[in-house]
Amino acid sequence: MPAQSKAQQKAAGAALSAKRGETKVSELQGASKDMYESMSESELEDFASTERKGLPDKKD
Incomplete structure (x- = not known):
């Protein structure tokens, strides 16, 4: 399932980085x-x- 906004994509990237141990939770x-915590x-x-091209900044 793809992200529906740039904000969602960015948040997922940060969470993924923490899951992989690259950044602190x-x-x-x-x-x-x-x-x-949930994915x-x-x-x-x-x-x-x-x-990210064509995605809105935030989901409505």
């Missing part, structure tokens, strides 16, 4: 923290790899 906040690494990869 304590640095996450808001949506990225929720995504980290698998493969789901986060799908969201984070979404092409």
Whole structure:
């Protein structure tokens, strides 16, 4: 399932980075923290790899 906004894609990228141990979980906040706790690494990869071109800044 691809991300539906640039904000979602960015939050998924931050959560994925924490899942992989590249950043600290304590640095996450808001949506990225929720995504980290509720989504698998493969789901986060799908969201984070979404092409940003043409996506709205935020989901309505």
